[in-house]
Amino acid sequence: MxxxxxxxxARAAVDALTGQLALAPKPGLPDPRDLAARTTRVDHCxxxxxxxxxxxxxxxxxxxxxxxxxPTPVLRAELGAIGRCTEHSVALAGGGHRGALWALGLLVAxxxxxxxxxxxxxxxxxxxIAAHPDRRAPRKASRGxxxxxxxxxxxxxxxxxxGFPHVRRALDxxxxxxxxxxxxTQARLDALLTVMSTLQDTxxxxxxxxxxxxxxxxxxxGVLEAGGTATPAGAEALIAFDNxxxxxxxxxxxxxGLLAGALFLDSLPVKSPAWAA
Numbered sequence: 001m002x003x004x005x006x007x008x009x010a011r012a013a014v015d016a017l018t019g020q021l022a023l024a025p026k027p028g029l030p031d032p033r034d035l036a037a038r039t040t041r042v043d044h045c046x047x048x049x050x051x052x053x054x055x056x057x058x059x060x061x062x063x064x065x066x067x068x069x070x071p072t073p074v075l076r077a078e079l080g081a082i083g084r085c086t087e088h089s090v091a092l093a094g095g096g097h098r099g100a101l102w103a104l105g106l107l108v109a110x111x112x113x114x115x116x117x118x119x120x121x122x123x124x125x126x127x128x129i130a131a132h133p134d135r136r137a138p139r140k141a142s143r144g145x146x147x148x149x150x151x152x153x154x155x156x157x158x159x160x161x162x163g164f165p166h167v168r169r170a171l172d173x174x175x176x177x178x179x180x181x182x183x184x185t186q187a188r189l190d191a192l193l194t195v196m197s198t199l200q201d202t203x204x205x206x207x208x209x210x211x212x213x214x215x216x217x218x219x220x221x222g223v224l225e226a227g228g229t230a231t232p233a234g235a236e237a238l239i240a241f242d243n244x245x246x247x248x249x250x251x252x253x254x255x256x257g258l259l260a261g262a263l264f265l266d267s268l269p270v271k272s273p274a275w276a277a
Contacts, residue, residue: 006066009111010058013104016263017051017097020256023188025238027196027219028245029256046094053094054101057086058108065109071128073135079109080134099203100257102156103164106130107261111268119171119265123164130160151210153200159258166195166255170262182230189229189238192259196220201254208250216252219244 024031030047060082068075083105090097110125111117117125148155159166170191177187197220204213219241226233245251 003063003066005115006059006062006112007055009062009108010055012267013058013108013260013264014051014055016267017054017100017104017260018048019188019263020100020192020260021048021051023185023192023259025242026189026192026256027238027242028216028248028251029253047096050090050094050096053090053092054086054097054104057082057089057101058104060086061105061109062112065112069113071110071113071125071132073132075109076129076132076134077136079105079129080137097257099156099254100260103160103167103257103261104264106160107164107167107264119268120168122265122268123168126160127163130157147202147206151200151202151205153202153205155200155202156254164258164261166199166258167261167265169194169198170259171266174262174266177228177230180230182228186228186230188259188263190224191262192255193220193223193229193238195258195262196252196255197224199252199255199258201252203253204250208248212250216245216250 021030022032024033061079064078064082065075068078083101086101086105087098090101106126106129107122109129110122113125114121145155145157147153148158154162173191173194174187177190178184182190197217199217201213201216204216208215223229223234223237223241226237228234229238
C-alpha cells in the first residue's frame with residue numbers, strides 16, 4: 001500500500017523530469033522551443049504528457065522500498081518488474097524517458113528506504129540496490145548493454161553501480177553556479193553540460209559512434225571552459241553548440257535523464273551536512 005510519502009517522492013521525481021524538459025536551450029535535446037515548431041511540437045507535447053505517466057510506477061517503487069526496508073536482491077527484482085510495467089504504460093502515453101525511469105526509479109527507492117538521508121546517502125543507497133542483478137529481467141541483451149559491451153562504456157547500469165557519479169557532479173555544479181550568482185536556468189544548463197562533457201552516452205555511441213560522442217563532449221566542455229552559460233562568452237558558445245547538434249540531429253539523451261536525477265535529489269529536504277563528490 002502506498003503512503004503519502006511514496007506519492008510525494010514520485011511527484012518530486014516527475015517534477016524533476018518535467019523541469020528538465022522545460023529547460024532551454026538544451027543542445028540537441030527537446031525543449032519548449034519545439035512547441036513553436038510544426039515538426040517537433042507533437043513530440044515535445046508527448047514527452048511532457050508521458051512524463052506524468054511515470055508517477056504511479058515511481059510511487060510503487062517507493063512503496064516497495066519502504067515495505068522491504070533494505071536494498072536487497074528481492075527489492076531489486078521488484079523494482080525491475082515495476083519498471084518494465086511502467087515502461088509499457090509510458091509507451092502507451094507517448095513513449096520516451098526510459099533512461100530517466102531507470103535513474104529516477106533507483107533514486108526514489110533509495111530515498112524511500114531512508115527518508116532522512118541527504119543526497120550523498122541516497123546515491124550511495126541506490127548504488128547498493130543496483131549492485132544486485134535483476135534475476136527476472138529478460139535474458140535478451142538490450143541495445144544499451146550491447147553498445148556498452150562493444151565500446152567499453154559504463155552505460156546506465158554502470159552509472160548506477162558507481163553511485164551515479166554524473167548525478168553527483170551535476171549537483172556540485174548546481175551548488176557552485178548558484179553560489180556564483182547565476183540564475184536557476186543557467187545553473188541547470190551548466191549542470192547538464194557538466195554531465196554531457198564526460199558521459200559515455202550509449203545512445204550517442206549507437207547513433208554516431210565514438211568520434212561523434214567525443215565531438216559532443218568537447219562541445220559541452222567548450223561552453224563550460226568559456227565561463228558557463230552565465231557569461232557572455234559561454235552563452236554564445238552554448239548557442240553555437242546547440243545549433244551544431246540540431247543541424248546534425250544528434251541527441252545526447254542520456255545526459256537529460258541524469259540531469260533529472262540530479263534535480264530530484266536537489267529537491268529533497270536538506271537533512272544532513274553538505275557533501276563533496
